[in-house]
Structures are given as structure tokens and as C-alpha cells.
Amino acid sequence: MFAAFMTHTWIAGTLVAMVAGVVGFFVVIRRAAFAAHVLPLGAFPGAAAANLLGVNELFGLVAFAGLGVLGIGQLERWGRREVATALWLAASLALGTLFLSMTRQYSQQVYALLFGEVLGISEAAVVSVAILSVLAIAAMAILFRPLLLDSLSPELCQAAGASSRRMEIAFLGVLAISTAMVLPVVGALMVFSLMVGPASCARALTDEPRSAVLLSVGLSLATVWSAIALSYLSNWPVGFFVGTLGALSYTAGRIYRRFAHPSAALPGRETP
């Protein structure tokens, strides 16, 4: 399991888990669950296109995740947000189908992109994952306070001079970058589970934002490490373990909250 060829996997997995833990916390408190599900899936044709053109997968992923942020923003002006998001997703997945049908190893590639692939991560991939994770963490560190304020009370944030809309775009931008780096490791369908499972559990365990972020990162690391280890031992797909562990940590958080604070309201944006 700790053989030389697994070194890259462990490094990339660790970086991915850290970013997912931090960004996931904001996904949970900003009610961005649908966006966090759609951006990774919408970025998936980017990887397919990159394969087709023979360039680095990450470029395609970043480009399509960025396009997703812009596209959803544009469609959103016309009507309901969730309709806009769902249609954007469908359109980009359809493009992905087309690109993938043009490549040769159709089936295996689809499978790896959707459900993750932990073996055979190259040194170059580790370097680009590292660069993107430094970017994402730095952006989150700068945005931490205004974003937290905006998530808890948009009015207060506006009074402090930060535009709520600009915050939303900035956040979606960070989400896009982290999506692009998390996707190749855990798979497009599982990015969401990794972001939301540990983070929602952490939020249920503590109300203090800083400790919640740390806890979220810790749980996310535990999820990824055990998923890699279990996948290595059983040969089952890593996506299966990430999805299951994500659901388990969410459930654990719910159960804890029900027994520890039966009636306490959690901090977060009020529902309209």
C-alpha cells in the first residue's frame, strides 16, 4: 500500500482532501449544494475535450468549470436558479458524451472520470494539483472573513462594503478551481460527497467556524485516506468508498445534532 508507485496517490489525495474540507465548509453554510454537484459534473466534458486534443486534463477541467460559473450565472438571469443549473448540467454532460464517443477508450475513460482513479497519477499531475491547491487555499484564506460574514448575513456584509454578488462569483470561482483538482482523483460524481459529507458533519459538531473548518479538513482527510486504503486492499472503485463514507459522516452529524441539541438552530443563511 505504501509502495513507491502509491506515493503520488497519497500526496494528491491528501492535498485534494484538504481543499475539499475547507471549500466544503462554505458550500454547506452557503447552501451551494446544487452548484457543488453541478460544477464538477459540468467540468467533466473539459477532461474529455482535453483528452481529445491531447493537452493536460487540468486545463480542460479549469476551463469548463469556469465556463460553468459564467453559464449558470447567465441562465440564472432568465428564471429559477435550479432550472438554470439543471439545464447547464445536462448541456455540458451531453457535450461530454459527444467528446468521449470520439475517443478510443470510451468506456474505461468515462468510468475513471466519473468515479475516480487513484492509480497511475503522474508526477506532473501531482505538481499541478499542488499548485492549484495552494491557489485555492490562499483564496479561501483571503476570502475567509468576508465570505463568512456574507454567508451568515448578506445585509451585514453589504453594510461592511462588500458586494454580495461579487462574493458569490468569487466563491464559485474558488469552487471551480478546487473542483478541477479534486475531480481526477475522486471522480466527477463523488466531488460533491467529499465536499459536503465531512463539512456538514463538522458543522453539526461545532458552531465555531474556525474549529468547524479544521474538523472538516480532518474528516475529509480521514475519508480520502481510508478510501484509498480500502480501494487498494479490496480493488473496488475508490468512488464507492468516498460516496459511502461521505453519506456516513453526514448521517453521523445528523444523529449527533438530534441528540446533543434537539432544538438548537444552526448558524447559516436563513431560508427565504
Added chain:
Amino acid sequence: MTGLHALLAAVLAPGFLANGPVRTALIVGGGTGLVAAVVGVFTVMRGQSFAAHALGDVSSAGGSASYLLGVRPMLGFIGMAILAAAGMEWADIQDARERDLVTGVVLGAGMALTALFLYFDARSGSASGAAISILFGSMFTLPASIAVPALGAGAVAVVTIGALYRPLLVSSLSAELAAAQGTRVRLLGLAHALALALAVSLSAMTVGAILSPALLIGPAATALRLARRPGPAVALASLLGIAAVWGGILLAYDSYYWTPGHGWPVSFFIVFLIFLGYVAANMASGSRTAADVSRAEPHCSRCEQD
């Protein structure tokens, strides 16, 4: 006449209607387009687009398990979708934020199972390409024997919606109003969820699990944008749904002649037509004068709310 013939010959590639798989695809796909559009109007009005999307994904766990168990994929899709729809309706979470999270987590868990089942499918070697046909659909490989059960399941969904049309409409616009009128809102929600599950499974079988929400949401959202009242919206959505599916099948068939070697996937064309329709409808209605919009407001203000 000769001009018409030439046009038809150019659009309908040779052998289009005589081809067995194409005919099955036209029948099952057309029926699916109709059912998905009718159910979709209520799904969009009730703000359950994400739920519809999640159901499609979760149903793929059933589809992939069916290859392992050796039963019809349709049974797997429907079984899993009904299970998930009933579960989501039973959990009945009022807080929208929490509902999105739960939906997403259920979706993640469902896809985790799909990943595992597809892995077993691939290892058993009995179903190569199962991943593709489950996730992205394979309309031209549907067996002819599927037409009757598929249309039957679709009929159940449409009849359910038709029988509950008025109360469903009222409760979609305002749950409080429906409850005040003595409607059993939860029972109604469950009935809608079951119809949704059937429509999602049919869509998953035809255009694939992860593309299935397009058939449900796209024509319905386009029609709600163009028609001001629910009745015409349902009719228009059905037409758009059928047109998108048939148009997609035709283009996919024709694409064998444009592209060297192999055609483009049929699901790609269907979803793309739906997406184009939605964009075009919004461009058209966006250019209406402000007076038009404000006059139409009383009908539509509720359905545009989040």
C-alpha cells in the same frame, strides 16, 4: 412535389423509418418525451429540479444492479427510483437548505453503489459497455419487447398526474392553500413523487441516467416560459418533448452520413435540442416589452419564485 420528395430524401436518410431499432427508439423515445414533459411541468413548478436530477442518478444504481442480477434494466431503474422517491418524500424536509444537502448526499450514496455495481459488471464480463448505456443511454439498442412495458409505465405516470391535475396544481402553487381546501398534501406529494420516479426511469433508460433530468426539466421550463397558463404549458411541453426526442433520433441517424466511420450519440442531439429550445424561448420572451411582462405577472409570479 418533386421538391418535397427531394427535401424528404435529404432529411430522412435512406431506411430511416424501415429500420427496426429506429422504430423502437421512436416509439419508446416519443412516449418517454411525452411522459417526462407532463410530469416535468409539475416538477418545475414544485421546485424539485434537483430532486429529479438526483432520482435519475440514483436510479442508475438499479440499472447497473440489474445486469448483475440478470433482470431487465427497466425493472432495476424503476425499482431504485421508486425507492429513492418514496424515501425523499417520506423524509419530508421543509428547510430548503437541508433538503438540498440530503438530496445531494443520497445522490452521492446512490452513485457510490452504481460505481461498485458497474465495477462488478465489468469484472463479470457479461455486460461490456454497461457503464455507457446506463449513464448515457443507448436508444438504438433498446429491444423491441421493451415498448409495451415502457409505454405502460408511462401511461401510469400520465394517468396519475391527470387524475390529480387540479389538486396537484393548487398544492404546487401554494401548499397552504391546498391544505386549507382539505387536500391531503403529503399523499399528493407522494403520488407526484411516484409519477416522477416512473418518468425519471423511462428517461434514464432512453437518454441515460445522468442526462435524464434534461428531458424532465427542459421542455417543461421552456413551456412555462412561453405559456402563461398551466394547461397550455403542459400541452406545449409535451410537444416540445416529443419533438426534441424525434429530432434527436433523426439527427443521430443522419450523422452516420456526415461523420466518417461512426455517428454521434443520440442523447447528445436530444439534450442539445432541448437546451437550444430553452435558450431560444428565453431570448424571445426576454425581448417582450415590460408592459407585457407586468400584465402577465399575476399568473406567473408564484411559479418564478424560488
